[in-house]
Amino acid sequence: MSDEELRTDGGGATADTRWNLGGVTIEDAALYLVLAFAAVFYLVPIESGLVTSFKTGTAIIETAPFAPPGPSGFTFEKWQTAIDALLRGMGNSLLYAVPATVISAVVGSITAYGLTIPTWKKSYKAVVLMLIIAGIFIPYQAVLVPLTQFWSQWAQLDQLLSFVWALGISNDYAGIVELVITHVAYGIPICTLLFRTYYKTMSEEMIESARLDGATLRRVYRRIVLPLSGPMFAVVLIYQFTQIWNDLLFTLVLVSTESSPAAPVVLILAGLGTSLEGQDFALRMAGAFFAALPTLAVYIFFGEEFAEGVAA
Amino acid sequence: MATLELDSITKTFQDGDEEIVAVDDVSMSIDDGEFLVVVGPSGCGKSTTLRMVAGLETITAGTLSIDDRVVNDVKSQDRDIAMVFQSYALYPHMSVRQNMSFGLEESTDLPDDEINRMVSETGEMLGISNLLDRKPSDLSGGQQQRVALGRAIVRDPEVFLMDEPLSNLDAKLRAEMRTELQRLQNDLGVTTVYVTHDQTEAMTMGDRIAILDGGELQQIATPLECYHEPSNQFVASFLGEPSMNFFDVTLEDDRLVGDEFEYPIDADVRADLGDASDLVLGIRPEAVELVDEAGDHEFETTVDVVEPMGDENTVYLHFDPDAAPEHASVLVATIDGFNRVSEGDTVTARIPEDAIHLFDRSTGEALHNRSMKDAADQVDL
Numbered sequence: 001m002s003d004e005e006l007r008t009d010g011g012g013a014t015a016d017t018r019w020n021l022g023g024v025t026i027e028d029a030a031l032y033l034v035l036a037f038a039a040v041f042y043l044v045p046i047e048s049g050l051v052t053s054f055k056t057g058t059a060i061i062e063t064a065p066f067a068p069p070g071p072s073g074f075t076f077e078k079w080q081t082a083i084d085a086l087l088r089g090m091g092n093s094l095l096y097a098v099p100a101t102v103i104s105a106v107v108g109s110i111t112a113y114g115l116t117i118p119t120w121k122k123s124y125k126a127v128v129l130m131l132i133i134a135g136i137f138i139p140y141q142a143v144l145v146p147l148t149q150f151w152s153q154w155a156q157l158d159q160l161l162s163f164v165w166a167l168g169i170s171n172d173y174a175g176i177v178e179l180v181i182t183h184v185a186y187g188i189p190i191c192t193l194l195f196r197t198y199y200k201t202m203s204e205e206m207i208e209s210a211r212l213d214g215a216t217l218r219r220v221y222r223r224i225v226l227p228l229s230g231p232m233f234a235v236v237l238i239y240q241f242t243q244i245w246n247d248l249l250f251t252l253v254l255v256s257t258e259s260s261p262a263a264p265v266v267l268i269l270a271g272l273g274t275s276l277e278g279q280d281f282a283l284r285m286a287g288a289f290f291a292a293l294p295t296l297a298v299y300i301f302f303g304e305e306f307a308e309g310v311a312a
Numbered sequence: 313m314a315t316l317e318l319d320s321i322t323k324t325f326q327d328g329d330e331e332i333v334a335v336d337d338v339s340m341s342i343d344d345g346e347f348l349v350v351v352g353p354s355g356c357g358k359s360t361t362l363r364m365v366a367g368l369e370t371i372t373a374g375t376l377s378i379d380d381r382v383v384n385d386v387k388s389q390d391r392d393i394a395m396v397f398q399s400y401a402l403y404p405h406m407s408v409r410q411n412m413s414f415g416l417e418e419s420t421d422l423p424d425d426e427i428n429r430m431v432s433e434t435g436e437m438l439g440i441s442n443l444l445d446r447k448p449s450d451l452s453g454g455q456q457q458r459v460a461l462g463r464a465i466v467r468d469p470e471v472f473l474m475d476e477p478l479s480n481l482d483a484k485l486r487a488e489m490r491t492e493l494q495r496l497q498n499d500l501g502v503t504t505v506y507v508t509h510d511q512t513e514a515m516t517m518g519d520r521i522a523i524l525d526g527g528e529l530q531q532i533a534t535p536l537e538c539y540h541e542p543s544n545q546f547v548a549s550f551l552g553e554p555s556m557n558f559f560d561v562t563l564e565d566d567r568l569v570g571d572e573f574e575y576p577i578d579a580d581v582r583a584d585l586g587d588a589s590d591l592v593l594g595i596r597p598e599a600v601e602l603v604d605e606a607g608d609h610e611f612e613t614t615v616d617v618v619e620p621m622g623d624e625n626t627v628y629l630h631f632d633p634d635a636a637p638e639h640a641s642v643l644v645a646t647i648d649g650f651n652r653v654s655e656g657d658t659v660t661a662r663i664p665e666d667a668i669h670l671f672d673r674s675t676g677e678a679l680h681n682r683s684m685k686d687a688a689d690q691v692d693l
Contacts, residue, residue: 205397205399206402208366208401209397209401209463211388212368212388212391212393213394213415214415214419214420215389
């Protein structure tokens, strides 16, 4: 059968089985309908939260959750209150989320490099890799008690860093340092795994070429592997930052009180808008959106590299 | 510039409990400034050999020396070797200029402006000066190839290693680069080991060819020696396109008896054979002639297929016109393009006695080769 015959056949079949309404087939219409429904389904909670955050107390009672507040029920007051309450927590959160993210990404990258590029005994490599990967599967809850024991009895940062408190910084900030170290330790396995997958796909000949060009292992990392890791760094930074920023469990255990000057944003957010008189929904919504801004910013900032890294 | 000496080099890989011998007791010495082509079918160990020279694979046994210095345990970066890879292996995040300066920056203490000067000079030599600020991804395959070459040349190493550098190029560009590479190597005079599976590259480029099969060195000699005086049947069949005709024959007195023909040989040839009686008769397609007269070395054949190439025709001849095609022995002959024969014709083919090769059938060892002198005489130099 010639090509032409094939094409005529295929074309005819399509024309027979599809209704054609001005270029839109019924399948297309159904597809878009489902997509639109799915979009609405996922967006309604966010939209509801957003409009609620701008409502006055009476508007919340009088209007449906997803309906806009109307001119009389509209207020910025809740956002104002939320920002006032959360701003110091934001600073504290950044204080541990940023270093913990960066350090775990860098350490993960170097570890992964050591596990992929240099040639050393495969059987040793496998054992080290297995131990690191096992770390991913340890649930947070399982380490809570040992973790508090460790920080309260084995490594008492409170005393070790006494020279810092002497400078007039509240010794509650020891909790922040503990959070950095804890999150780095917990983040290394997943970071290593992600980077290792990425480095496995790197051209072996390119690395060999660099070695033959006279570069040492360290130089190969700095001049070849690290500059090419951009997309994977974006993935890891976004993932780690979101993870650490949103984590409540470790903050509850290590910092514990929202009244502390070192309280991270999640701790303050947990108590925001709740009182004996009931819940202030608008305030809680405003707080939630405000607290989520940094993670949103990270996505926007690294979005392009992120897409590239996920594709790789 | 250096000599390179491989002495009983062996490489084995461990695959579970099994030991796989990739390179088996290969010895060769490469002279200063020589262009050695290592050729063989895929899996013959040629790339592994090259990688051992580069220091990318460890050497299981044997010694490797560069300029009489044993380098078995010297790291790749300290061997002063440059390698061109099949995939080019350019650094994608660096410009062409950075790609080319990388090696000098890492292996020497030269100041930046000196490195820049050397890169520009090499760029000019290769005709890529206008590409120096581009990224590899913006270059065509041929241009990337040149950059990869430039990256090796600019370092002015003791030894060049090339692993199938031309196999990713299209046919026309490949032929161009082949000539250019030869010219460059001649000008630079750097000892070069060039690995390829392409017998055209092997024949045309090298001062000498080393032919590998199954990890073992089959022959190392000049291209013409390998072609006309192959050391065994593998070498004879590997070089030449179309490849040499082979017929299983048995020696009876002073005749070679095959399934479909008998071939008398004279005393000189007979003397080369010794005690062996199970033989393989080899004849190059271009040595077969179509003639009019009859004789002991002339055979009546039927033309099965004619492949016109323009300058010459490749004809497939059958000794027995009635034999089933899959059982019939085929004699391939290349004849002048103007010599018109067509399918079904009966022609007389001469297998000249001074052009035959005889191999021991069990070992494949060459017992008798056409002499290079005779071969040269025929073309009236």
